[in-house]
Amino acid sequence: MDKIQELYEFLKIDTVSAKGRGEEGAKFIADYMNDHGIEAEIIRHKAVNPYVIGEINLKAKRTLLIYNHYDVQPVEPLDRWNTDPFTPTEKDGKIFARGVADDKGTLMARLQSIIDLMKDSKLKMNIKFIYEGVEEIGSPFIDDFLNDYKDRLKADYILWEGAGRGADNSPEIVLGVKGLLYVEIRARTEKDLHSMYAPIVRNPAWEIVYFLSKIRQEDGKVNIRGFYDRVKWLSEDEVKYLKGLKEEMEKALGQRIEDDFMRKLVENPTCNIDGIYAGYTGEGSKTVIPSYAFAKIDFRLVPDQDPEEILN
Template identity: 70%
Template sequence: MNSIQDLIEFVKIDTTSAKGKGEEGAKFIKDYMQSHGIEARVVQHRSRNPYVLGEINVGAQKTLLIYNHYDVQPVEPLERWQSDPFNPVEKDGKLIGRGVGDDKGSLMARLQAIIEMGKPPVNIKFVYEGEEEIGSPNIDSFLEAHKEELKSDYILWEGAGRGASGAPEIVLGVKGLLYVELILRTEKDLHSMYAPISKNPAWDLVRILSSLKRGDKVSLPGFYDKVKWLTESELKYLKSDRASMEKALGQKLPEDFERRLIEEPTCNIAGLYSGYTGEGSKTVIPSYAMAKLDFRLVPNQDPDEVLNQLKEFLPGVEIKVWGKVRPYRTSITSKISISLIESAKKVYGTEPEVIPNSPGTGPMESFARILNNNQIADGVGVEHPGSNIHSFNENIYVKDYMMAKEWMKQFLRELG
């Protein structure tokens, strides 16, 4: 088995889920697994981008479920790529192509590690999704439909790689999300000479928005009641490279930015609109004002509860809900977390970067709730901070790929 060549063959298949190109990639990975003696099948579920399920039963007591996705983001703008995104080339120790990092590289590195091991020390189940890059629209119903066969003790998430500090990254959860639109209206636009005797939705919206935060804190009553603040041991593994992050974000960062980024829930104004915004002046009292807000929620906040708090706080305001995702965090003292941390230390010879929950959002909580599993963690990935995932010239270091394979083997030994 030439492991990099096999990854190259996989990347050559265009699996852009936004264009419904799942079939061929799913078949490739199913055939690949079968040719190495792993039980596998393609499962159609509500879309043109099927799932692949697989299993290795070695008769062990514990079972690990591995989740990856084989679909990729669109490659456009094509002219910005230095080589064909679907014909990966190795150059200066790097492999360039769409999906080499997100997520075909991690998928393949893990699978090859297991194949090379022969008989892994735990049972392994595989679930490969083909529509992660379009927001996993069917993942909940898929998990519901297959929850018996996906039963497991641990779940390994899709894989990151090396974090901002250069150390291997382990992520134990995600933030949740509540996305709403606040709308204020009056019957019609009015000449602004009527301002002394008229309501102005724009002013009302500004007052409402400023009442939602005091300093850095959200002032919605009850908002922080369920927040699970980080423990000493969770804080211990936080590390990030301040300089490179300041450069990436184009701004100075606050003193305790690492903690804040992970631990603080937020209320962010994502969009604002009212009145006349064209060139020159228009003396008008607008009849419409709107703001889009995203609340990033942390364990154990609940988007439905926060929505109720918001409704109580803003009686009479029209609230449209655009999105709800629950947050999730696996304990740093759980078996899967310890196995990832210990195996990373052994393979890389350094302390890993352990992120209790990503500052971003994803469907981890669906897996936890539907599959009734509270040990879900991300690690054993192939990316590096300059991997350009979702962008042009997506790349990984071949060395990182090889290291991820060793990490996978050691992780399975720790878990077994």
């Protein structure tokens, strides 16, 4: 089986962590590593999906730890897909499947390359691997896992899951990323009612709408008390560096951008609505007061902001 076919077999596995799927993906990785001479182990910890850790110990002086995740985002809405998300399809030299870019493709490319280096005796340092199965749902309990297995994961360097390429096709070096606070807001009554009762009963849909309208202004400013108190604003040197990326970003986007575009993108914490659901959304009409409504919201946080403080 060639390397592309090996990737295809991996892509066929449904590892949507938001729906509790991933065990089969972890087994695929561990088996693949062990079959190719890398000591690998599945570790079930506190998260819904297990971790896979592995090691190539050459008794070298330096050790590189490689991180990737095998879980993927949900595939909905399915009607926006031209092909089955878990049936890898090649078109115009590109592979289409859920997770091929984030992060199964990178995981397999790195693993296959290291196996080739190992076979050719060209590997110059020890390699450790950590593969996570819950990255797409915020990496719950990863702090506990790293603390519990810190001795086995100890390394001199770490390689993160991946990055992009610039407008000139040169690899990007990522200097930092925003943190994440993910919140689901729910409102509920006992049962659906006819809309004739709207003047006298609660409507969970309106309650969600009112709540969302209060936490964020039209210009993007977040109205939560103390939200910006701990924000670590960029230094003058960092701002100068970002200004130098303006031309490259314009090429990537194919349009002109404002001078403060990059600063806003990097420096500002955000509040974003990921999804809203309430009531009847099918064809035709149905006059109903829904008994249930919810919204999913993510906050992208910057250095020194504390997600627990924001949540409270």
